[in-house]
Amino acid sequence: xxxxxxxxxxxxxxxxxxxxxxxxxxxxxxxxxxxxxxxxxxxxxxxxxxxxxxxxxxxxxxxxxxxxxxxxxxxxxxxxxxxxxxxxxxxxxxxxxxxxxxxxxxxxxxxxxxxxxxxxxxxxxxxxxxxxxxxxxxxxxxxxxxxxxxxxxxxxxxxxxxxxxxxxxxxxxxxxxxxxxxxxxxxxxxxxxxxxxxxxxxxxxxxxxxxxxxxxxxxxxxxxxxxxxxxxxxxxxxxxxxxxxxxxxxxxxxxxxxxxxxxxxxxxxxxxxxxxxxxxxxxxxxxxxxxxxxxxxxxxxxxxxxxxxxxxxxxxxxxxxxxxxxxxxxxxxxxxxxxxxxxxxxxxxxxxxxxxxxxxxxxxxxxxxxx
Amino acid sequence: xxxxxxxxxxxxxxxxxxxxxxxxxxxxxxxxxxxxxxxxxxxxxxxxxxxxxxxxxxxxxxxxxxxxxxxxxxxxxxxxxxxxxxxxxxxxxxxxxxxxxxxxxxxxxxxxxxxxxxxxxxxxxxxxxxxxxxxxxxxxxxxxxxxxxxxxxxxxxxxxxxxxxxxxxxxxxxxxxxxxxxxxxxxxxxxxxxxxxxxxxxxxxxxxxxxxxxxxxxxxxxxxxxxxxxxxxxxxxxxxxxxxxxxxxxxxxxxxxxxxxxxxxxxxxxxxxxxxxxxxxxxxxxxxx
Numbered sequence: 001x002x003x004x005x006x007x008x009x010x011x012x013x014x015x016x017x018x019x020x021x022x023x024x025x026x027x028x029x030x031x032x033x034x035x036x037x038x039x040x041x042x043x044x045x046x047x048x049x050x051x052x053x054x055x056x057x058x059x060x061x062x063x064x065x066x067x068x069x070x071x072x073x074x075x076x077x078x079x080x081x082x083x084x085x086x087x088x089x090x091x092x093x094x095x096x097x098x099x100x101x102x103x104x105x106x107x108x109x110x111x112x113x114x115x116x117x118x119x120x121x122x123x124x125x126x127x128x129x130x131x132x133x134x135x136x137x138x139x140x141x142x143x144x145x146x147x148x149x150x151x152x153x154x155x156x157x158x159x160x161x162x163x164x165x166x167x168x169x170x171x172x173x174x175x176x177x178x179x180x181x182x183x184x185x186x187x188x189x190x191x192x193x194x195x196x197x198x199x200x201x202x203x204x205x206x207x208x209x210x211x212x213x214x215x216x217x218x219x220x221x222x223x224x225x226x227x228x229x230x231x232x233x234x235x236x237x238x239x240x241x242x243x244x245x246x247x248x249x250x251x252x253x254x255x256x257x258x259x260x261x262x263x264x265x266x267x268x269x270x271x272x273x274x275x276x277x278x279x280x281x282x283x284x285x286x287x288x289x290x291x292x293x294x295x296x297x298x299x300x301x302x303x304x305x306x307x308x309x310x311x312x313x314x315x316x317x318x319x320x321x322x323x324x325x326x327x328x329x330x331x332x333x334x335x336x337x338x339x340x341x342x343x344x345x346x347x348x349x350x351x352x353x354x355x356x357x358x359x360x361x362x363x364x365x366x367x368x369x370x371x
Numbered sequence: 372x373x374x375x376x377x378x379x380x381x382x383x384x385x386x387x388x389x390x391x392x393x394x395x396x397x398x399x400x401x402x403x404x405x406x407x408x409x410x411x412x413x414x415x416x417x418x419x420x421x422x423x424x425x426x427x428x429x430x431x432x433x434x435x436x437x438x439x440x441x442x443x444x445x446x447x448x449x450x451x452x453x454x455x456x457x458x459x460x461x462x463x464x465x466x467x468x469x470x471x472x473x474x475x476x477x478x479x480x481x482x483x484x485x486x487x488x489x490x491x492x493x494x495x496x497x498x499x500x501x502x503x504x505x506x507x508x509x510x511x512x513x514x515x516x517x518x519x520x521x522x523x524x525x526x527x528x529x530x531x532x533x534x535x536x537x538x539x540x541x542x543x544x545x546x547x548x549x550x551x552x553x554x555x556x557x558x559x560x561x562x563x564x565x566x567x568x569x570x571x572x573x574x575x576x577x578x579x580x581x582x583x584x585x586x587x588x589x590x591x592x593x594x595x596x597x598x599x600x601x602x603x604x605x606x607x608x609x610x611x612x613x614x615x616x617x618x619x620x621x622x623x624x625x626x627x628x629x630x631x632x633x634x635x636x637x638x639x640x641x642x643x644x645x646x647x648x649x650x651x652x653x654x655x656x657x658x659x660x
Contacts, residue, residue, distance in 0.1 A: 110451070113636050124459040126466075127421035162633055219510045265546055272542070 023068050037061035046254075046283025047071055051324055052078030053184060053203050055253050055282055072205075072324045079325055082184075090180065092238045092247065096257050096280075101233040103284075106162075108226050108261070113162050119232065120284070163228045169261055169274040192315050197299055201292040202281055204322030209291040212312040216298050221310035224263040225277065225294050232256045232284050256281045258289035262297050267305040275304060388435040389467040394418055398436040398591070402582055405593035410555025411523075412506050412590040420586075427460055429584030430483050430502035433591060437498065437582075438464065438481060443471045445479035450487035450628065450645035457485075476648045486549075488570040490627045490649040493579030495596065501564045503585035506592060508552035508562040528560045531603060539608055548613070554601045555594055563600075569613045569628045574600040619644045622653035 024031065038045055038061035048060040052075045060078055067073035103119025106112040118124075163169050181196045183203075188196050201209060216223055234252045241248055261274035277297030279289040298312040299319075311317050321327065388395065394416070401415040420428055420435075438444065444464050448457035452474040460483065461472050473479050476489040483500040493499055509519045512530050522528070531552055538545045545551075551568035555561045563571055564583055574581060574594055581594040594600060604610040618625045620632075620641045627649055629642040644650035 109633055110449070110630050112633055118455065123426075124455050126459070126463055127423070162636065166638070218505070219514045222511060265542060268541075 023066075032065060034058060034061045034065055037064050043284060044069075044071060046281075046285050047206060047288070048074045048078055049282045050285055050288065051075040051203055051205065052082065054078050054082045072328050076325045076328070087185070089239065091250070092240060093174075094235045094237065094253075094255065094280075096231070096235055096255070099231060099233040099235045099255075099257075101231055102254075103233070104229070104231040106227070106229045108163065108228050112229075121286075163259070163261065169228075170264075170276050172276065188319060190316055190319075191302070192299075192319060194296070194300070197315065197319060198278065198280070198292070198296060200319045200322055201279070201295055204292075205324035205327065206285075206288045206291070208322055208324070208327075209295055210287060212298070212318060213291040213294040215310065216294060216312045221298055221312045223277075223294065223297050225260045225297065226262075226274075227290065228259045228261045230256070230258045230286060230289065232286070254283050256283065256285045256289045258286070258293045260290070260293040260297060264304050270304070275300065385467055387468060388438055389420060389463075390418060390432065390435045394432075395436040398432055401591045402433065402436065402593065405582065405591050406580065406595050408559075409595055409598050410553075410559030410561040410592060412561075412585075412592045414589055415591050417586045417589045422460065422463065424587040425504060426456060427483070427485055427502040428586030429588075429591070430485070430500045430586075431460060431463070431584075432586055433500045433582050433584035434464065434481060434483050435468070437500075438468050438470060440468075440470065442468075442480045443473050443478055444468075445473050445476060445482045445648075446484075447482065447487060447489070447646075447648075448485045450489075450630075451647045453647065474648055475652070476646075477652070486565055486567075487628070487645060488566055488573045490624075490644070490646045491652070492573070493577060495578050497579040499577075499579050499581045501566075501581060501583045503562065503564040503583045503590075504587070505550075506562055506583065506585040506588050506590040508550075508560050523559060526558065528554075528603075531560060535603065535605070535608075539605070545604075545608070551602055551610075554603055556598050557601075559592075560603070561592060561594075567613055567628060568602065568610070571600070571602045571610070572612065576600075615642060617642045619650060622650045622658050624650065624653055624658070 035058075038057050041061070041064065042057075044064055045057050045060045048063055048071055049055055049057065051071075052060060052063070054060070056078075059081065060074065063074035063077040063081075064071065066077060101117055101119075103121060104114070104117050106116060181193060181199065183196055183199045188200060192200075215221065217225075232255070234254055236249045237251050237253055238247050239250050240246075256279075258279040260277040260279075262277060263272075264275040265272040275297065277293035277295075277300075279292030279296065281289045281292065295312055295318060299315050301308055301313050306313070308314055386392065390398070398415055401413045405411065405413045417424075417428070418432065420431055422428060422431060434444070444461065446452065446457045446461040446464070448454040451457065452461075464470055465472055476482065476491045476493075480496060481498050481500060482489060482493070483502070485502040488499065488501075507516075507519055509522060509528075509531065512534055513519050513522070522530070535545050535547075538547070547568070549567045550562055550565040551571055552560055553563050553571060553574065562583075563574060576597050576599065577594070578596055580596055583590075583592045583594075585591070602610040613628070615629050617629070619627060619629060621643050624644055627644045627646055630645045632641045632643060633639075634641055644653075
C-alpha cells in the first residue's frame with residue numbers, strides 16, 4: 001500500500017530532535033561554548049556578521065553554534081533576528097582615517113606615508129597542517145600563548161590621501177546631497193545607485209563575489225585593479241543625538257576597508273586616469289573587501305562609458321544573485337513537494353507525446369505507401 | 372625505484388622540494404617540451420602546494436622540480452628580495468629543499484621572480500623562473516581557450532596587432548605598460564609575464580634559460596638561451612621601453628627600472644632602483660649619486 005506523506009507535525013518534531021542530537025555530537029566531548037566560537041572562530045563570526053548585516057559577535061557566534069557551522073544558515077538566523085530590532089537612525093560616517101590599525105598595506109608603492117603594518121595575516125603562512133595544534137597548547141610558531149593582549153595599539157591617524165596627491169586618481173568626494181539608501185528597508189531599484197550597490201555587495205555571498213572578481217581578472221570584464229590601500233582595525237561609531245544636540249560615541253567596531261584603483265582610459269572627453277573601487281566590511285574580511293571593491297568598480301562601467309559585456313559588469317545579474325539567503329532559499333525550495341505542478345506537467349507531456357506518436361506513425365505509414 | 376619514491380634516507384616529513392618524485396618528473400617533462408618548442412604553452416598537472424594559487428605556485432613548482440642541493444636560490448618580487456612574498460617563498464625552499472639562498476643576482480643559480488627580470492644580465496649557468504598569472508597573451512582579447520589554441524596553431528596573431536593599432540589610433544600610444552606580448556623565435560606569441568615592458572628586451576638572446584610557470588592556469592612555457600624575442604610593434608611605431616627623467620637616488624643608475632617612493636604627505640617623491648641587488652652592487656662598487 002502506498003502511504004502519502006501526511007501528518008508532518010510529528011515528523012517535524014522528530015526531525016528537530018535529531019538535529020539537536022547531531023548538534024551536540026558525542027556527549028563525551030565537552031560542549032562548545034558561544035564564547036569559544038566568538039573568540040576562536042572569529043573569521044567565521046565576521047563573515048556571518050557581514051552577510052547577516054548585523055554587528056554583534058556574540059549573536060553571530062550563537063548563530064554559528066545553532067547552525068552547526070553552516071555559515072549560510074547562521075547568516076539566515078542573524079538576518080531573521082535583525083528583522084525584530086528597531087532602527088534608531090543613522091550614525092555619522094565612520095572616520096576610518098583615525099582607525100586604530102591592526103593591519104595596513106598598500107601595493108602601489110614600496111612604502112607609503114603612515115607606514116605599512118603586516119599585522120595578523122595568513123598571506124605568508126605556509127599552508128602546512130600544524131599537527132602541534134592537535135594537542136592545542138601552542139600557536140603556529142610554537143610560541144607560548146600570550147596571557148593578555150600584549151599587542152600595542154597603533155593609532156594611525158592617516159587617511160589614504162597619498163594616492164590622490166599623485167593627481168592621476170579619481171577624486172573621492174563626499175556627497176551629502178541625498179540620504180543614504182538602506183536596502184534592508186526599501187527595495188533595490190535599477191539602475192542602481194552606488195550606495196545601494198555597496199550595501200548589496202557587503203551582504204552578498206563571499207564565494208559568489210570572489211568568483212565574479214576572479215572572472216574579471218581572467219578576462220571576463222578586465223578592470224586592472226591595484227590595491228591602493230587595505231586596512232583593518234577598530235573605529236569609533238559616532239551618532240548625532242538631535243534631542244541634546246550632541247555627537248556621542250556609542251562604541252567601536254572592527255572593520256576592513258579596501259580601496260582599489262583601476263586604469264581607465266575609456267572616454268575621450270574625460271582625462272585618462274585611475275578610477276576607484278571601494279569595499280568596507282565588518283571584522284577582518286580582506287578577501288571579501290577586495291572582491292567587493294573590484295566588483296564595485298566593474299559595476300561603475302556606465303559612469304565611464306564602458307560596454308557592458310560580462311556578468312561582473314551587469315548590475316542586474318550581480319545584485320539580484322548575490323544574496324546567499326535568497327539564493328539558498330530558492331535553491332533549497334526544490335526539496336519542497338511539487339507534485340501538483342508535476343501532475344499538471346505530466347498530463348501536458350502525455351498529450352504532446354500522443355501527438356508525436358501519431359505524427360510519427362502517420363509519417364511511417366506514408367513512407368511505406370510511397371515505397 | 373626506491374629513489375623514485377624517496378623512501379631512502381633519513382625519515383623526512385616531506386619529500387625533497389616538497390613535491391613527490393613523480394610530480395617533479397611530470398613537471399620536468401613539461402619543461403623539456405617547453406624548451407623544445409619555445410614560447411609554446413605546455414599543459415601540466417598543477418598540484419596544491421602550501422602557498423596559495425596566484426602567489427607564485429607555478430614558479431614554485433618549476434623551481435621545486437629543478438632545484439638540487441648544490442643550487443643557490445634567489446627569490447625576488449617587484450625586483451626586491453625583502454618583499455614579503457619573496458621572503459615567504461625563499462623560506463619555503465630553505466626549509467623543504469635545504470638550499471643556500473642569496474640576495475645577489477650574480478651568486479644565484481636559480482632566480483625565481485615575480486614582475487621583474489634582474490637588471491644584471493643573466494649568465495649561461497643561471498635559470499630564471501618567472502611566476503605567471505595568465506600565460507595566454509591573447510586572453511585579454513579572446514576568452515575562449517578553444518579559440519586561442521587554434522589561433523596559436525595557425526600563428527594567427529592579427530588580433531593582437533589590431534589591438535595595438537586601435538590603441539594608437541585612439542590614444543596615440545599603445546596602452547600596455549606591462550605584460551607586453553612578445554613573439555618568440557618568430558613563432559609563438561607569448562606573455563613575458565607581468566614584467567614592465569622595460570624588461571622585455573632582456574629576454575632577447577638572453578644567455579640564461581627562462582622558464583615561465585603558471586600554476587592556476589596549469590601551463591609551463593620557456594624561452595631557451597639565445598632565442599630571438601621580439602616585442603610586437605609597427606615599423607612606424609617601434610617598441611619603446613619606459614624612461615625616467617631622474618636617476619636612482621641611492622646609486623645614481625640611469626639604466627635601471629625605478630620605483631617611485633613617497634616621502635611625505637605633501638606629495639614629494641624620490642626614485643630608487645627597483646632591483647635591490649643591482650642597486651647594492653653598484654653602491655659597493657663605489658657608485659653614488
